[in-house]
Amino acid sequence: MMNFLQKPNEKIFGLKNLDKDTLIFRVLPRFLLEILRKYFRMEIIGAENIPRRGACVIAPNHSGYSGFDAFLLGHIVQQEGKRVPRVLTHHFWFLTETTAIPAQKMGFTEATYENGVNALKKGNAIVLFPEGEAGNFKPTTKRYQLQEFKRGFVRMALETQSPIVPVVILGAEETHINLKKLKFTKFLKGSVIPLPLNILPLPAKWRIKFLEPIHLPYKPSALEDAELVHEIAQDIQEKMQAAVEEEINKRGNPFL
Template identity: 65%
Template sequence: MINFLKKPNEKVFNLKELSSDALLYKVFPRLVMEIMKKYFRLEIEGLENIPEKGPVIIAPNHSGFSGFDAMVLSYILQQNTKRIPRVLTHHLWFLTKTTALPAQKMGFIEATYENGVSLLKRNNLIVLFPEGEHGNFKPTSKRYQLQEFKRGFVRMAMTTNAKIVPTIVLGAEETHINLQQLKFTKFLRGLVLPLPLNVIPLPAKWKIVFLKPVQLPFDAEKVTDRELCHDISSEIQEDMQKKINREIKNRGSGFF
């Protein structure tokens, strides 16, 4: 996979000599990400908590229907560590070649258990949102209220002995306002979509906090223990919710 977000060793002076692919998937994304960092006045804490090697699962809260949190996280990880993150994303990205090609070139992988395990067994760092689409597509009235975590990330960690880095993203909830969560169970089981208020992102102040990594003291044989996986997932969710609540209380307004 091509590293399209990686910072080049030398500056690009003649854009006319670059291919359309390089402009679209290399120069333009970096430019947009740098603009977003300044626009959101991005603050980052806890980069030292990200392991330098071995299989790692970055497990953030999912917020703001646009998916900006996934893009910003991927860029920050790539710019501040020596690792290339693989972001497990919604299957809707991969329904057609038109959306699948740019998604793959940006380092996005379809969010399946098999894909996650395969990447981790090759000692990759992956970004996986335990809430799934129910997190970033929830209405803004429920902002910063974590939705129930799926247990796949726990099972992946057990299977591959990967470390889990719980991660807090603040600001995305205010950047994009979602009026309602729409469910289309009659047409496609489990399909959830947002009803957005704004398309242009609002200038909320963002903060990303990487918490201390969690090493599960269980081997792969425990992966089928549903109660254990549920308890671990719930405990991580509870700890993250407490951290979110403290951060929200301390920061005051999301725009100042």
């Protein structure tokens, strides 16, 4: 029961006692993410497949150019799985202190092999997008066509003997429309950026489905077998592509 003798500013979540960093980087983002969850009429399937403890590699498809899928998936894992994942994200977040400090405070980690393995060895769940920027920045004309998986997530799982939890995300492709993928040839050579049609997110329905964890039946030494690692990554990609297509057939119009 609320104590009505409290001052008004002491009633709401104890905000008076929170420091500035907690308010800006924890309370406010969670509040905004809950708004987005309702705005996208988000449906969560298979949350019971999120391991409640121990190391695991959560591997989703990547799309929509904005990074909303990374923010929202991390939030869903925290809400539904009752654990705080380490989200491995694009190195652009860490090029300057202006973006790196907020990213780190919100639980983002630069997507390197070493960072992923270190987090797993500490028993953490990590979120890692196997498609990388190729999936995130692909044009909308290729929506829901999974791009070739990088193999780092398989090597991480093998080295740390962690299960892989494939995740399919529908809705991000329609939320942010990307016209084209631009490649730098002179400055920042090798980098790519999107050419977006819209900045404000469109109200497409989102569906996030966690598939059953995959426990790889190999010893850590198997990560040196490039052919095997490639085959495992390819098999998981095909499994996720089939799941994506199945969910698309079920959902109908993404805006209704």
